[in-house]
Amino acid sequence: MVAKITTGKEIRGLILYNESKVQNRNAALIHGQGFLGSIQKLSSNEKLARFQKRFALNKRVKTNTLHISLNFSNKDQLDDGLLSFIAKDYMDRIGFGKQPFQVYRHDDTVHPHIHIVSTNIDQNGKRLETNNLGKGASEKARREIEESLGLVRAESQKKDYLIYRPLEKAQYGKAETKALVGNIVTEVLRSYHFESFTEFNAALAQFNISASKVNASGKEFHGNGLVYSISDKQGKPVSVPIKSSSLYNKPTYSKILKKASFYKGKVDRAKVKAKEDLIYRIIEVQKSVGLEVGEKGKLDLFLENLRRKGIYLHLVFNKNGRLYGCTYVDNIERRVYKGSVLGKAFGANGITKALALTDNDKPKNELLIQKTKCEETVSKTEKANSEEDLGGKADTNLKPFGLSEMVGFFRDILTPDYGSTHGNDPGNLKKKQKKKRKDRQ
Numbered sequence: 001m002v003a004k005i006t007t008g009k010e011i012r013g014l015i016l017y018n019e020s021k022v023q024n025r026n027a028a029l030i031h032g033q034g035f036l037g038s039i040q041k042l043s044s045n046e047k048l049a050r051f052q053k054r055f056a057l058n059k060r061v062k063t064n065t066l067h068i069s070l071n072f073s074n075k076d077q078l079d080d081g082l083l084s085f086i087a088k089d090y091m092d093r094i095g096f097g098k099q100p101f102q103v104y105r106h107d108d109t110v111h112p113h114i115h116i117v118s119t120n121i122d123q124n125g126k127r128l129e130t131n132n133l134g135k136g137a138s139e140k141a142r143r144e145i146e147e148s149l150g151l152v153r154a155e156s157q158k159k160d161y162l163i164y165r166p167l168e169k170a171q172y173g174k175a176e177t178k179a180l181v182g183n184i185v186t187e188v189l190r191s192y193h194f195e196s197f198t199e200f201n202a203a204l205a206q207f208n209i210s211a212s213k214v215n216a217s218g219k220e221f222h223g224n225g226l227v228y229s230i231s232d233k234q235g236k237p238v239s240v241p242i243k244s245s246s247l248y249n250k251p252t253y254s255k256i257l258k259k260a261s262f263y264k265g266k267v268d269r270a271k272v273k274a275k276e277d278l279i280y281r282i283i284e285v286q287k288s289v290g291l292e293v294g295e296k297g298k299l300d301l302f303l304e305n306l307r308r309k310g311i312y313l314h315l316v317f318n319k320n321g322r323l324y325g326c327t328y329v330d331n332i333e334r335r336v337y338k339g340s341v342l343g344k345a346f347g348a349n350g351i352t353k354a355l356a357l358t359d360n361d362k363p364k365n366e367l368l369i370q371k372t373k374c375e376e377t378v379s380k381t382e383k384a385n386s387e388e389d390l391g392g393k394a395d396t397n398l399k400p401f402g403l404s405e406m407v408g409f410f411r412d413i414l415t416p417d418y419g420s421t422h423g424n425d426p427g428n429l430k431k432k433q434k435k436k437r438k439d440r441q
Contacts, residue, residue: 001071001086001145001146001152001153001154002070002071002072002142002154003068003070003071003090003134003141003142003154004071004134004191005066005130005133005138006066006067006190007066007067007120007130008063008067009062009063009065011048011051011052011065011117013186013249013250014065014067014117015047015048015102015117017182017183018115018117019047020183021104021108023179024179026106026107026108027105027106027107028104029102030080030084030104030114031083031084031088032047032101032102033100033101033102034050034098034099034100035047039102050100051065051100051119054121054123055121057121057124057125058127061120063130064119064120065117065118065119065120066096066099066120066130067118067190068090068115068118069113069116070086070090070116071112071113072151073111073151073152074111075152076152078112080105082149083105083112083114084103086114086149087103087116090116090142090145091116093137093140093141094133094137094138095128095137096120098123099118099119099120099122099128100118100119101116101117102118103116178246181209181228182247182249184204184207184209185204185228185247185251186247186251188200188203188204188207189251189255189259191334192329192334192335192336193335194259194263194335195263195264195336196260196264197213197253197256197257199260199336199337200256200260202312202327202336203312205235205312206312206314206331208231208233209228209229209231211227212226212228213226213253214226214227214241225243226251226252226253226256227241227244228241228242228247228251271335274330274333274335275335275337275342277333278311278328278333278342279343279346281310281311282306282309282311282346284309285306285309285311286302289301289305299355302355310332311328311329311331312331313328314326314327315351323351324348325338325339325348326340326346326347328342328346
């Protein structure tokens with residue numbers, strides 16, 4: 001059993017995320033504790049109101065939401081009754097057994113897993129400690145539950161790569177587009193570690209989702225807005241673009257940069273170990289494929305064997321068909337790395353040399369990104385703003401191939417999507433001036 005714990009400030013998006021999966025028959029609400037009446041008969045708003053009532057007991061606590069996922073091996077024999085028991089036992093052992101919480105079983109991955117939605121504010125308005133909860137009480141609870149119920153141990157799960165595929169790929173027309181895109185984007189933003197917008201987009205690409213920066217007019221693709229689209233196997237958007245601000249979790253550009261800057265340059269033991277493990281798995285694949293310098297025709301085999309090890313390799317080609325970008329997505333540790341960060345042999349030049357790639361070797365199932373004139377003429381001011389947000393070098397290769405065909409759509413309906421309002425915006429200045437006049441009166 002693998003436990004993953006995250007804390008946040010937006011329980012509304014978390015509840016809607018799980019409820020939308022239930023509506024699409026990709027999940028089921030199997031247990032609820034601390035609610036009046038049957039949890040199955042409550043509406044989403046009634047469930048939300050229960051938590052909001054608890055939040056009102058201590059408004060000073062901003063990070064008031066607890067989200068836990070418990071992931072199991074396919075070898076574990078589990079039904080809803082046992083999953084509910086495990087969830088209650090786990091919450092008791094970590095000290096949250098008396099908290100209101102909901103348990104959802106998700107059916108959209110190759111391994112059984114449940115999501116627990118709760119809060120860290122108790123009935124007296126006291127904030128329950130969540131720092132080091134994962135390394136402390138959770139690890140102890142996990143080991144005890146595994147031993148008592150005879151579950152496959154977490155170490156064995158990772159070794160067998162049983163949890164490498166966290167989401168199903170998006171398919172246009174299979175489900176309601178907005179809900180489908182929202183579910184995938186929310187999960188990637190929540191659980192993956194990335195250090196730039198490009199890396200975030202690479203993590204999305206493996207699920208046939210692309211994110212694109214746009215401005216209000218849609219004429220250039222370097223504005224402050226962000227839209228998401230479902231892509232086909234060639235990486236070409238096939239759905240109507242969806243504004244980030246219209247999704248319930250509001251995964252805006254500024255929110256993505258905020259998370260990227262949090263992880264950027266951060267070094268810890270877990271990150272170093274994860275990187276070493278990823279390099280080891282890539283080398284294992286190279287050996288299994290029999291990859292020798294200058295061998296042609298093995299790119300598809302290389303990509304497929306990487307997937308079997310829980311690794312997605314996102315390749316980026318320019319308009320001339322030359323490979324100039326490699327990004328590795330580790331779906332076991334949920335971390336994203338540029339090829340150059342792992343080493344020269346894993347970057348674009350190293351892959352090109354090892355596979356002797358030509359212009360005709362572009363894989364059909366990878367997202368192709370093409371340079372455009374607007375990328376080359378981005379204003380210095382815009383670049384400076386992007387670099388300031390990122391705390392480093394700005395990402396420029398952001399225009400997915402084929403999206404220019406939808407410019408007319410943007411021009412007609414797209415409005416600015418900034419994610420957050422800054423204090424020096426003209427609108428804010430006018431409001432401040434009005435307040436000053438009122439004060440004087």
